[in-house]
Amino acid sequence: MNEKKRIAILGSTGSIGTQALEVIEEQNHLYEAYVLTANNSVDKLIAQARKYQPATVVIANESHYDTVRNALADLPIKVYAGADALCQVVQDENVDIVLASMVGFAGLRPTISAIQAGKMIALANKETLVVAGELIGRLAAEYKVPIIPVDSEHSAIFQCLEPGNKIEKILLTCSGGPFRKFSDEELQHVTKDHALAHPTWNMGAKITIDSATLMNKGFEVIEAKWLFGVRPEQIQVVVHPQSVIHSMVQFEDGAVKAQLGVPDMRLPIQYAFSYPHRLKASFDRVDFFKMKDLTFEQPDTRRFPCLQLAYEALGRGGNMPCIVNAANEIANRAFIDDRISFHRISEIIEQAMAHIDFSTDSSLDTYLLTDKATRHYAQTLI
Numbered sequence: 001m002n003e004k005k006r007i008a009i010l011g012s013t014g015s016i017g018t019q020a021l022e023v024i025e026e027q028n029h030l031y032e033a034y035v036l037t038a039n040n041s042v043d044k045l046i047a048q049a050r051k052y053q054p055a056t057v058v059i060a061n062e063s064h065y066d067t068v069r070n071a072l073a074d075l076p077i078k079v080y081a082g083a084d085a086l087c088q089v090v091q092d093e094n095v096d097i098v099l100a101s102m103v104g105f106a107g108l109r110p111t112i113s114a115i116q117a118g119k120m121i122a123l124a125n126k127e128t129l130v131v132a133g134e135l136i137g138r139l140a141a142e143y144k145v146p147i148i149p150v151d152s153e154h155s156a157i158f159q160c161l162e163p164g165n166k167i168e169k170i171l172l173t174c175s176g177g178p179f180r181k182f183s184d185e186e187l188q189h190v191t192k193d194h195a196l197a198h199p200t201w202n203m204g205a206k207i208t209i210d211s212a213t214l215m216n217k218g219f220e221v222i223e224a225k226w227l228f229g230v231r232p233e234q235i236q237v238v239v240h241p242q243s244v245i246h247s248m249v250q251f252e253d254g255a256v257k258a259q260l261g262v263p264d265m266r267l268p269i270q271y272a273f274s275y276p277h278r279l280k281a282s283f284d285r286v287d288f289f290k291m292k293d294l295t296f297e298q299p300d301t302r303r304f305p306c307l308q309l310a311y312e313a314l315g316r317g318g319n320m321p322c323i324v325n326a327a328n329e330i331a332n333r334a335f336i337d338d339r340i341s342f343h344r345i346s347e348i349i350e351q352a353m354a355h356i357d358f359s360t361d362s363s364l365d366t367y368l369l370t371d372k373a374t375r376h377y378a379q380t381l382i
């Protein structure tokens with residue numbers, strides 16, 4: 001690489017966004033943080049802007065615009081606000097890579113906008129593929145844009161692929177979350193504080209709750225279908241509590257390839273930036289002699305029905321995964337706010353799947369309407 005790649009980080013104040021900045025700092029001869037964005041974390045965004053001196057920052061929540069603009073007035077940094085600004089800044093001709101690391105449905109429109117501008121996408125925002133996998137695949141092909149997965153499991157699968165050799169099965173590993181061993185009775189009483197204490201990964205609040213319900217794994221099944229072009233029955237979830245094997249690919253001759261590493265998202269983030277090359281990095285290495293056991297279990301979809309609901313949504317197709325995603329966003333938030341119990345999350349999603357109009361249309365308009373209607377309906381259940 002002759003000159004630095006300029007990276008737009010959507011959601012730079014989040015867990016993935018801050019780790020991406022660490023990667024950029026370590027590899028600052030290769031990469032530059034060109035656009036930084038946040039929703040409400042004003043102080044963090046300002047501090048990041050002062051440290052990394054991007055060309056542009058966007059604060060999605062417009063009410064914070066003056067605060068951010070005034071705080072950066074002494075620097076040559078453009079400051080914008082609002083959701084539309086996110087869609088515009090990713091199209092800047094100087095941006096080489098867009099790291100889609102916002103959380104939730106809000107990440108969909110800016111990701112589409114980046115694809116339409118021909119930008120390479122490093123995709124962490126799994127909700128984008130859950131909601132609109134077919135549309136994203138179509139657009140990526142039309143605009144000849146590579147979509148490189150950042151999610152650790154999908155990065156692992158991506159690293160195992162062999163051009164020309166067909167995948168027989170994807171073995172998608174799953175830590176099992178903090179409630180893997182909880183009984184039905186114990187699950188009745190879990191709170192957000194229990195759920196937020198993930199055993200192996202340190203992540204944002206929404207994905208941590210999704211990991212506790214296994215909805216995160218369900219979303220990853222949908223994500224895998226669209227990224228790797230496999231049928232749902234070719235994707236097997238394997239509970240592997242140590243999170244050392246980040247996923248595996250089984251080929252048609254029965255050979256299985258796995259990618260291993262310590263649980264550290266900086267590796268898949270860096271690989272998405274440097275693909276197809278690997279860069280020397282300071283991350284911890286796996287110490288096989290300290291490893292006691294590597295264990296594997298079937299997921300329990302009776303205690304964790306969200307995983308099954310995701311498979312069902314994938315099987316039905318159309319806007320059903322969009323319905324699941326929107327209902328989950330509302331239920332997940334309500335659980336974090338102590339307004340519903342853990343069990344209600346899957347019930348609300350199931351009710352939304354039964355209630356909201358099904359459509360096979362895969363246009364952005366349909367997804368926007370479905371998302372709005374489902375959020376409204378799910379709120380009435382809380």
Ligand SMILES: NC(=O)c1ccc[n+]([C@@H]2O[C@H](COP(=O)([O-])OP(=O)(O)OC[C@H]3O[C@@H](n4cnc5c(N)ncnc54)[C@H](OP(=O)(O)O)[C@@H]3O)[C@@H](O)[C@H]2O)c1
Pocket residue numbers: 010011012013014015016017037038039040041042060100101102103104106124125126127150151152201202203204205206207265
């Ligand atoms: N964390 C992980 O290890 C991990 C692993 C694999 C995949 N992912 C995926 O990566 C994405 C980000 O996860 P995360 O854990 O980094 O989340 P997070 O820590 O909650 O960060 C989310 C980021 O998105 C911004 N944001 C939230 N809502 C927004 C909105 N409506 N408009 C604009 N920006 C908004 C946040 O800004 P504020 O700070 O201002 O709220 C923050 O910068 C998710 O889709 C997740 O599933 C995460």
